[in-house]
Amino acid sequence: MHITNDIKPVTYLKAKAADLLNQINDTHRPVLIIQNGEPRAVLQDPKSYEEMRNALRLLKMLAIGEDDIHKGNLRSQEEVFNDLENLLKKQS
Incomplete structure (x- = not known):
């Protein structure tokens, strides 16, 4: 598991949503979205x-x-x- 690769700021989500979706669907690992240093959401493949x-x-x-x-x-x-x-x- 590469936890540092699985934490992304909300700005990354805004700028690279398609890349992020590809990552979670390829790795089957959830990604933690942070905003102002605080956890705000988790993205996970279906x-x-x-x-x-x-x-x-x-x-x-x-x-x-x-x-x-x-x-x-x-x-x-x-x-x-x-x-x-x-x-x-x-x-x-």
């Missing part, structure tokens, strides 16, 4: 962004599942499969 969103969704589902376990909101496998089987029978 594929990496979608992968990150999918990973966050999975982590959220895991956290919800762990919370259910701690709260005792559990059902047996047999009960779940019976409910699914009954639901499928009603739909056919």
